[in-house]
Amino acid sequence: MAQPFKILLYYKYTQIKNPVDLMNEQRELCQKLNIKGRILISTEGINGTVAGLENDVDLYIKETEKNSELGQIEWKISYADEQVFPKLKVKVRDEIVTLGVKKTGPDVAIENKAEYIEPEELRELYDKNADFVIVDARNMYEAQIGKFKNSIIPPIDNFRDFPAFAKTLEKYKDKDVVTYCTGGVRCEKASAYLRENGFKKVRQLHGGIHVYGEKAEGKYFEGEMFVFDKRLHVPINKVNPETISHCQFCQTKITRFVDCVARTCDSLFVCCEECEAQHQSTCCDKCQQSLNLI
Ligand SMILES: [Zn+2]
Ligand SMILES: [Zn+2]
Incomplete structure (x- = not known):
């Protein structure tokens, strides 16, 4: 059996003195290990979700925890049988998540x-x-x-x-x-x-x-x-799982997203396979009509 892909979700609020250095270090590490995903770094910490082959991701964890500013991290792990990210993005931001309450400085302590x-x-x-x-x-x-x-x-x-x-x-x-x-x-x-x-x-x-x-x-x-x-x-619930979402066109109970293909629309909507085909993977009449205008 092929080696599974390991997916990490993680963050750590900790003081990072030089976010650009850490960005370069992380980018190099991910490239070396063929790891893809998204990592945000700021003076307040790191926040990422990345994936790669299991052995590579294990090395990534080991190397990342060697960084004395980061140290131990609570890694959330899941698996997939293919790469789940199209590319690697490592960026420096003012904050790793933003509430945007204040124009400058952190939103909250x-x-x-x-x-x-x-x-x-x-x-x-x-x-x-x-x-x-x-x-x-x-x-x-x-x-x-x-x-x-x-x-x-x-x-x-x-x-x-x-x-x-x-x-x-x-x-x-x-x-x-x-x-x-x-x-x-x-x-x-x-x-x-x-x-x-x-x-x-x-x-x-x-x-x-x-x-x-x-x-x-x-x-x-x-x-x-x-x-x-x-x-x-x-899936999360192993006791009594249920579906709570509905196809937005026919109301069938389903957990399935479609990314509207209309160029000016980026809506992600719940839709069944039949309705997706019928609506040409668009979210509404307006978006569908815009396809036919091209
Ligand atoms: Zn439907
Ligand atoms: Zn749309």
């Missing part, structure tokens, strides 16, 4: 981040029907195919809109609030933002949905988890 809630503990909250509010810190298009039971979904397409959405949560300032995202990187900032804005009892899901799937069998996660690579979604 990362040390204000909430305490972690472990996956097993979250599952227990559900099991005993505890009184808590669970907030998705991702975008709406990610949540439309999968989310935690009873979670509040922000109607946003960009993490920068999270602060505006947070205003609608004011009534929960004194309640137990749990935030979650894919692997945890957005929650570090979302939870710090909530705490800085008067939310008293916030906790963030340690390791995100990814680790919850491994440690708590994904119970109470409805649908699948959106991922930012060719796979687009992966």
Whole structure:
């Protein structure tokens, strides 16, 4: 059997003195090991998702952890039978994730981040029907195919809109609030933002949905988890999996994304195979008509 591809999702908030040096070092390392994906580096840390052959990725982990500024990292691992990234992008940014609240400087003080809630503990909250509010810190298009039971979904397409959405949560300032995202990187900032804005009892899901799937069998996660690579979604719930999304044309229950092919449109929408063929892989009449004009 062919060697599987190993996919890493990771982040670490830590002080990076010279992001450009680390960018060059990471790019060289990935090129040498034929690893592809996306890595963002800033003075506040590193955030990446990369994939390659298993042996190469194991070497990547070893080499990356040799960097004294990074040290140990919580790697989230999954597998696929092919490369899931088309290319390698290693970039320096002002921040590894951006809320965009402030024009200059960091949006939140990362040390204000909430305490972690472990996956097993979250599952227990559900099991005993505890009184808590669970907030998705991702975008709406990610949540439309999968989310935690009873979670509040922000109607946003960009993490920068999270602060505006947070205003609608004011009534929960004194309640137990749990935030979650894919692997945890957005929650570090979302939870710090909530705490800085008067939310008293916030906790963030340690390791995100990814680790919850491994440690708590994904119970109470409805649908699948959106991922930012060719796979687009992966199963999480091993206890009682279900499909929550519908083909936007015929309403068939399905977890399947299509990237609208119209040149001026970049919408990712849920669609079944039959409807995709019928609509020529476009999301709406307008986009379909634009194809026929060329
Ligand atoms: Zn359909
Ligand atoms: Zn479209």
